[in-house]
Amino acid sequence: MTSTLTPARKRSALTKGQLPKFAPYVVLAVALVLGAAILALIGFNAFGWGLLSAILFAAGLVGWSAAVEGSRKAKDKLATCLVMGSFLIALLPLISVIWTVLVNGIPGIITPGFLGTSMNGVTGVFDNRAAEGTGAVLGGIYHALMGTLQITLLATVISVPVGLLTAIYLVEYGNDRPLARAITFFVDVMTGIPSIVAGLFAAAFFFAIVGPGTKTGAVAAVALSVLMIPVVVRSSEEMLKIVPNELREAAYALGVRKWRTILKVVIPTAISGIASGVTLAIARVIGETAPILVTAGFATTINNNVFGGWMASLPTFIYTQILNPTSPSNPDPSSQRAWGAALVLILLVMLLNLGARLIAKSFAPKTGR
Amino acid sequence: MSKRIDVKDLNVYYGNFLAVEDVSINIEAKSVTAFIGPSGCGKSTFLRTLNRMHEVLPGARVEGEVLLDGDNLYGPGVDPVTVRSQIGMVFQRPNPFPTMSIRDNVLAGVKLNNQKMSKGEADALVERSLQGANLWNEVKDRLEKPGSGLSGGQQQRLCIARAIAVEPQVILMDEPCSALDPISTLAVEDLINELKDQYTVVIVTHNMQQAARVSDRTAFFNIAGTGKPGKLIEFAETSTIFNNPSQKATEDYVSGRFG
Numbered sequence: 001m002t003s004t005l006t007p008a009r010k011r012s013a014l015t016k017g018q019l020p021k022f023a024p025y026v027v028l029a030v031a032l033v034l035g036a037a038i039l040a041l042i043g044f045n046a047f048g049w050g051l052l053s054a055i056l057f058a059a060g061l062v063g064w065s066a067a068v069e070g071s072r073k074a075k076d077k078l079a080t081c082l083v084m085g086s087f088l089i090a091l092l093p094l095i096s097v098i099w100t101v102l103v104n105g106i107p108g109i110i111t112p113g114f115l116g117t118s119m120n121g122v123t124g125v126f127d128n129r130a131a132e133g134t135g136a137v138l139g140g141i142y143h144a145l146m147g148t149l150q151i152t153l154l155a156t157v158i159s160v161p162v163g164l165l166t167a168i169y170l171v172e173y174g175n176d177r178p179l180a181r182a183i184t185f186f187v188d189v190m191t192g193i194p195s196i197v198a199g200l201f202a203a204a205f206f207f208a209i210v211g212p213g214t215k216t217g218a219v220a221a222v223a224l225s226v227l228m229i230p231v232v233v234r235s236s237e238e239m240l241k242i243v244p245n246e247l248r249e250a251a252y253a254l255g256v257r258k259w260r261t262i263l264k265v266v267i268p269t270a271i272s273g274i275a276s277g278v279t280l281a282i283a284r285v286i287g288e289t290a291p292i293l294v295t296a297g298f299a300t301t302i303n304n305n306v307f308g309g310w311m312a313s314l315p316t317f318i319y320t321q322i323l324n325p326t327s328p329s330n331p332d333p334s335s336q337r338a339w340g341a342a343l344v345l346i347l348l349v350m351l352l353n354l355g356a357r358l359i360a361k362s363f364a365p366k367t368g369r
Numbered sequence: 370m371s372k373r374i375d376v377k378d379l380n381v382y383y384g385n386f387l388a389v390e391d392v393s394i395n396i397e398a399k400s401v402t403a404f405i406g407p408s409g410c411g412k413s414t415f416l417r418t419l420n421r422m423h424e425v426l427p428g429a430r431v432e433g434e435v436l437l438d439g440d441n442l443y444g445p446g447v448d449p450v451t452v453r454s455q456i457g458m459v460f461q462r463p464n465p466f467p468t469m470s471i472r473d474n475v476l477a478g479v480k481l482n483n484q485k486m487s488k489g490e491a492d493a494l495v496e497r498s499l500q501g502a503n504l505w506n507e508v509k510d511r512l513e514k515p516g517s518g519l520s521g522g523q524q525q526r527l528c529i530a531r532a533i534a535v536e537p538q539v540i541l542m543d544e545p546c547s548a549l550d551p552i553s554t555l556a557v558e559d560l561i562n563e564l565k566d567q568y569t570v571v572i573v574t575h576n577m578q579q580a581a582r583v584s585d586r587t588a589f590f591n592i593a594g595t596g597k598p599g600k601l602i603e604f605a606e607t608s609t610i611f612n613n614p615s616q617k618a619t620e621d622y623v624s625g626r627f628g
Contacts, residue, residue, distance in 0.1 A: 175427050244464070246460060246462060246464040247464055247466060247467075248425075249422060249425060249458075249460065249464075250460065250464045250466070250528070250531075251466075251477070251481060252422060252425060252453060253420065253422060253453055253457060253458035253460075253532070254453070254454070254457070254477060254478035254481065254482075254531065254532070254535055255450050255451070255453040255454025255455075255478065255482065255535060256450070256477075256478070256481040256482055257450055257482075260481055260482065260483070261481070264480075264481050265466060265468075265481065268468040269466075269467060269468055
């Protein structure tokens, strides 16, 4: 080893006046202990402990930083504390919801027959026995799951062509004409329609053309498409807009007609964004309750015909199980089923979001050599 | 497989704005014609009127005649799609279709128009077009890879291959080398030299050396000031334009004393 002339020093001159790396952890530990101690004097509770510790942590770290590092670094620490704090507050409800649904839903979902049977023939008598411990919780969500899947599928089949074609008109043919501007305006208005109004519209529409009291899965699907179409239009429009104009011109310059250019160049280029937009639109309507209540009613039996008879769906199943338990004197089995259905619904939405990511990835224009 | 273009008294408008005024020019078949001039003088706009790409933009229109071997492109009942299949175009920025492989990019003109073609014919067309664009040796082992994975210069030559695969009469090039490095530029310029044996080539360029290197005849466009229409100042043999121009403005521009 060659000797160097560097003087032996503990810290580099360049890092002088900085808090050590472990500083935040020290402050956090002190804040937690101090918070617990102060709360112990006035009565301990977890929420107050968290809040007080957070305030003490922020004050301590910013104060220490101001003393050692100067005001610029202190302000930076303050901003970091605020940003992190807001993030944690925003995350709190989400984690709380997922936790609650998991804790309450798992017993329901692991009950034998929960996913494979309907509520047909399940009466309060069975629920009373289950609550007394002399029988299992019977009944399941098969009919509701099937109903949700069929209604949502039909709604998608209606909304995607309408929404996509509207978006194509707006982007490729609209040219800011009065008609295009009017469509954009009404799509914006439709985005804000309360879902119950969409349900009432579909119900009234079918009462008028089919007959009073028409409640089927198809009516619910129409109600959901009223909610879905504006979302599909908006997302597809954005995706079509970002297709570079150069690609359209390249196709035109090869003597390709406009509709073929749209079909074979513009849409394939935008398909990943459109597909994920559609999936997110499905995720948006799959949990709608109000429009389905007024359009498809409730059912306790399996109905695989969307065009005839009342139909159950997961949200309305949850709603009825909580509001009108199968056994009014023992609501626990009903609420267990409701939580199980809620968990299944959340899993469905999660799967759809994952699916959207996969679709976006697999359709995305390939790069690489 | 090449036709001449004669332009008579052409005015080009964007809405009410007259962008290019009163251009008359004769573009010979099987030759390279270069358009030079300062930015905004209407070279590219004029070029785009030669295959009716101009009217793709909203509000754009044209007055006058453009004759392709005597047939007016702007005559009544002429389908712009027919015009564009005879007069191909290469753009300033390479724009291969990102969803297609190299092979499909070359075949885009055929496939997008849903013309039926046997695999053998298609393979032959791909090889012929890529060889015509001096790209075959570089990509023959990765024809199924996406076209966007090529370098900028290769992408531009892929776009040229795509343009010549539809076997046009005329190829328009709108500053094809402005986004390329000198080596790729050289490759494209060599290619232009070979293309003129079969095609009529019209090229817009900002690079006067390039115009001098590749073109047989050169047209100089200029603009009197912002908001004024661009005009064709002088059109002659390239050597005349660069060595012995008849107009003062041309001489100032080609000698760098512009303004």
